[in-house]
Amino acid sequence: MEPQSRSACNVCGKKFQRKAHLLRHQQQHSGDRPHSCKFCFKTFKRSDVLRDHFSRCERRGNSAIPNSLERGRKRHACDECSRLKVKCDNNAPCRKCKEFGRPCVKSRLLTSSPNDTPRETVSRSMPDLSQSDRNSIGFLLNAGNAMDFMREFPKSTTLSPNSRSVDYQGMMASRNSYDPIRAHDNDGLPPYQEYGQMGQAVPENNLDVMLRNLEFATFERENWQVSAENQIPWRGPEGGFINRQVLDQRAFEIKDKLRYTASTQSIPHPTSKEALDRIERISADSIATNIKLYFRHWHKHAPMVHEATFNPCSAALPLVMALMSLGGMYSKDEAAVRELKSLLDIIEAYIYSLPGISDEYDLPGRTYVVQGEHSSPEWQQYQLEELQGAYLMIVLQFWTGNPIARVRVRQQRFQRIVSIFHHLDLLITQHLPNDQISDQPSFRRWVRKESYLRTVNLAVMLDHAFGIFNNVSPRFQWAEIDLPFISDDRYFNLVSYADLEAQSLYPQQKMKVKDAYLILFSSSHSADQDLNVLRTANLTVLDLQMLIHYIYTHVWKSTFSNPLATTLIQSTVEILAPFKNAMRNWRILWDDVRRSFPESEWAKVGFQRTAETYFDAVGSLMSTFEKRSGKFPPIPSDCEKGSHLRRLLTL
Numbered sequence: 001m002e003p004q005s006r007s008a009c010n011v012c013g014k015k016f017q018r019k020a021h022l023l024r025h026q027q028q029h030s031g032d033r034p035h036s037c038k039f040c041f042k043t044f045k046r047s048d049v050l051r052d053h054f055s056r057c058e059r060r061g062n063s064a065i066p067n068s069l070e071r072g073r074k075r076h077a078c079d080e081c082s083r084l085k086v087k088c089d090n091n092a093p094c095r096k097c098k099e100f101g102r103p104c105v106k107s108r109l110l111t112s113s114p115n116d117t118p119r120e121t122v123s124r125s126m127p128d129l130s131q132s133d134r135n136s137i138g139f140l141l142n143a144g145n146a147m148d149f150m151r152e153f154p155k156s157t158t159l160s161p162n163s164r165s166v167d168y169q170g171m172m173a174s175r176n177s178y179d180p181i182r183a184h185d186n187d188g189l190p191p192y193q194e195y196g197q198m199g200q201a202v203p204e205n206n207l208d209v210m211l212r213n214l215e216f217a218t219f220e221r222e223n224w225q226v227s228a229e230n231q232i233p234w235r236g237p238e239g240g241f242i243n244r245q246v247l248d249q250r251a252f253e254i255k256d257k258l259r260y261t262a263s264t265q266s267i268p269h270p271t272s273k274e275a276l277d278r279i280e281r282i283s284a285d286s287i288a289t290n291i292k293l294y295f296r297h298w299h300k301h302a303p304m305v306h307e308a309t310f311n312p313c314s315a316a317l318p319l320v321m322a323l324m325s326l327g328g329m330y331s332k333d334e335a336a337v338r339e340l341k342s343l344l345d346i347i348e349a350y351i352y353s354l355p356g357i358s359d360e361y362d363l364p365g366r367t368y369v370v371q372g373e374h375s376s377p378e379w380q381q382y383q384l385e386e387l388q389g390a391y392l393m394i395v396l397q398f399w400t401g402n403p404i405a406r407v408r409v410r411q412q413r414f415q416r417i418v419s420i421f422h423h424l425d426l427l428i429t430q431h432l433p434n435d436q437i438s439d440q441p442s443f444r445r446w447v448r449k450e451s452y453l454r455t456v457n458l459a460v461m462l463d464h465a466f467g468i469f470n471n472v473s474p475r476f477q478w479a480e481i482d483l484p485f486i487s488d489d490r491y492f493n494l495v496s497y498a499d500l501e502a503q504s505l506y507p508q509q510k511m512k513v514k515d516a517y518l519i520l521f522s523s524s525h526s527a528d529q530d531l532n533v534l535r536t537a538n539l540t541v542l543d544l545q546m547l548i549h550y551i552y553t554h555v556w557k558s559t560f561s562n563p564l565a566t567t568l569i570q571s572t573v574e575i576l577a578p579f580k581n582a583m584r585n586w587r588i589l590w591d592d593v594r595r596s597f598p599e600s601e602w603a604k605v606g607f608q609r610t611a612e613t614y615f616d617a618v619g620s621l622m623s624t625f626e627k628r629s630g631k632f633p634p635i636p637s638d639c640e641k642g643s644h645l646r647r648l649l650t651l
Contacts, residue, residue, distance in 0.1 A: 007019050007021075007022040008022075009022060009025060009026060009029075011026070011029045012029070024045075024046060027045045027046075028045070032045070033045050035047050035049075035050040036050075037050060037053060037054070037057055038066065039054075039057050039059040039060045039061075039063065039402065040057055040058070040059040040060075042057075042272070043274065051065075054066075058404070059402050059403075059404055061402065061403035061404055063403065077090070077094075077106075078090075078092075078093075078094050078097060078104045078105060078106050079105045079106065080096070080097055080102045080103070080104065080105070081094060081096055081097070092104060092106070100650070242288065242311070242312065242313060243313055244284060246313040247284040247287060247288065247312060247313055248283075248284045250284070250287065250312060250313060250317075250320065251282055251283050251284045251286075251287055253317060254282055254287075254317065254320070254321060254324075255279050255280060255282050257317065257350050258279045258282075258343065258346050258347065258350060259271070259276065259279055261346050261349050261350040261353065262275050262276070262279065262346050264349075265345075265346065265349060274342075275342070275343070275346070278339045278342060278343055279343065279346075281339065282324075286324070286328075286336075287312060287320065287324050288312065289327075289331075290323070290324045290325070290326075290327035290328040290331065290340075291310075291312055291320070291323045291324055291327050292327065293327035293328065293330040293331065294323045294324075294326050294327030294330075295307050295310075295323075295327070296327075296330075297327070297330045298326055298327065298330075300604075300606045301606035301607050301608070302395075302458050302606075303454065303489060303492065304388060304451060304454040304455045304458055305319070305323070305388060305451070306447050306450075306451055306492065307493070308493060308494060308495040309447070309495065310323075315385050316382050316385035316386045316389060317389075318350075318351045318354065318357075318385070318386045318389030318390060318393075319385040319386065319388050319389035319392075320389070321347050321350070321351065321389060321393075322347075322351070322388070322389040322390075322392035322393050322396065323389075323392070325340060325343075325344060325347055325393070325396055326392060326395070326396050328340040329341075329396070329399075329400055341400060341401075344393075344396065344397055344400075344401055344405065345401070345402075345405060347393065348393050348397055348405070348409070348413070351389055351390050351393055352390065352393075352413060352416070354386065356383075356386070356420075357386065357387075357390050357416065357420070359416060377441070377444065377445070377448075380448060381444075381448060384448055384451055384452060384455075387417070387420060387455065388451070388455055390413075390416075390417060391417055391455060391458075391459060393409070393413070394409040394410075394413050394414050394417065394462070395462065397409045397413075398410060410466055410470065410472065411638070414462070414463075414466070414475065415475065417459065418459075418463075418475045418476065421456055421459065424452075426452055426455075426456045427456060427476065427480050427481050427482065427483065428480075428481075428482040428483070429449065429452050429453055429456065429483065430453070430482070430483065430484045430509075430512075431446070431449060431450070431453075431484065431487070431507070431509050433509070435449075437497065437500065437506065437507070438497075439497055440496060440497045440498075442497070443494075443496065443497035443500060446507065447492070450486065450487055450491075450492055450507075453483065453484070453486055453487075454486045454492075456483065457483055457485075457486055457513075457546065459476075460476050460481065460483070460546075461545070461546055461549050463475050463476050464549035464550070464552065464553050465549070467552075467553055467556065468549075468552055468553075468614075468617070469641050469642060469645075470638060470639060470640075470641060470644075471635065471636065471637050471638065471639055471644040472637070472638050473637070474553060478514075478554075481513070481514065482512065482514065483512065483513050484509065484510045484511060484512050484513065485510035485511065485512075485513060485516070485537075485539070485540075485543045485546070486510065486542070486543075487507050487508070487509075487510060488507070488508070488538070488540075490505060491505060491507040508538070510537070510538070510543075511537045513546065513547075513550070516534055516537065516539070516543070516547060517547055517550050517551075519531070519533055519534055519585075520534075520547065520551070520581075520582040520585045520586055521578050521581055521582050521585075522581065522585060523581055524581065524584070527581070527584070527585050527588075530585075531585055531588060531589065534589055535589070535592060539589065539593065540593070540608075541593060541605055541608040541609065541611065542608045544586065544589060544590050544593060544608075544611050545608045545610070545611035545614070547586060548586060548611045548614045548615055548618065549614065551579065551582055551583065551586065551618055552614055552617065552618050552621075554579075555579050555618055555621055555622060556621065558575055558579070559575060559576075559621065559622070559625045559630070560621075560625065560632065560635060560648070562575070565625075565630040572625060572626050572629055572630050573626075575625075575630075576622055576625070576626060579618075579622065580622075583615065583618060583619065583622075586615065587615065590611065590612060590615070620649060621648070624648050624649055632648065633647070635647055635648060
């Protein structure tokens, strides 16, 4: 018999019995590395080397290894039990999935048609996971995929007729619980009724509705990007066009800073070629395009940067990098989004290595100057922009960063921002009655102080969000906060004092958050009169979202975090009674504001609309606390997103 033909390498002449082995060998000569890690973006020549890498990849965290690269004995557990690492009884559905109301699916046992790819086969029986990070609940709370969050909650035996999904069910299964009043009248808004007693009909709200209301896709119905946004020039704050040559120089500065930071992160190894190539692709065009995407999409949800005067050619580099990165998440170019995500750790490391931001620079003479003390207006503006950039990187990393980055910014970076706020006394910043606006410099001072106010108010809301979704104790304490609500956007959107004067506008001082919050606790006998104070205070949707965050935080601190809640001194009724009044009054104000919007305008409001969903969440907590008479098992702290709520709401 003639011996089997052997394939020979055309470079070195080495022979192989199989063509596949030859092709694998030839990669050594070509330098091709076709296999890449989805978590750290390292590349490999062989798939088996990549498979071994997954087990020791530091950035993988608790994420699952891709199914195509799993090795070892095949699992027989269903998908959910495998993901949660719990014992599965192999029934269909299994006991765990029935207990927690999860869809019980075994992907490897699915039948497929001859024309189906493995991905198509699995997708037929799985919930829709097609939404990207930026269309999910994570956009609001800087967290992960919405499906990951929903899976943490059990399904009740009954579904709301208002639910569009049959996969997930509510936070309140009992019909003997607290009622936030959800019956709807003719105009689509809930009418009011007195509820001092417990045991009324439960609202037909469920977790699916809650999360759908929090999904960012609810607020962004238009296309992510228009073709004009890919083009420079961009009109600047003074009416002229952004100087392309200067913006090119800024791009060079950014690349230089990131290359150095990347080199310090990779010591003793050289910076990877892939990271350097991604840094090198940053350009004036990408900076301008992404910053415009920021102002088009993100800005309306958290208006803290003065868009009318922002200029990427002169703004502080940390803020330019943060806006460029945040806006870049909205690009329709998925490859560009992936590249930018891979640079977030480097950008964050650069910003938090700067004097004043880094913990290493807490030395006399190297900390931030308190605003107004021995500092020029130019330095105060730079300081503001640098601080805003550092804060926005926390938002971005917690929204779309890898698991390690999300924990890092929550536990370390945010604490650094809190320390700077304390040093600058920002928690008591407010517009004073004698702050007169009479010329352009005084207008710029007002804008700068308003920007600080907006930044710190949004940071307090993020602090509450960490508590709501991760059960983290608040960094900002009630006693130290003395902030007013942010001023109307009509004033903040103006370019100059001349515009203010031409429109005969003068910024009105808003009431303090504390004063408004305490009025919410008025009893039903005096509420009508007391609420008139808030009705005339021109509260906005964002103001009410801020107040419901405070209510959630203080309900939690007064119930599940209160060591006296289970003693004979206080009953659950006594604990919850004032919060019922606050909830009732908040809902009255919310519907007043809601009715003031035409439907077409309401659709343009940002994720501040989710305040009503937080209202439902507070009601669910109060219902659980009362149902258990204040007795409950240990609740995890600083936990994975929603795990503490899962334990509570399934008791």
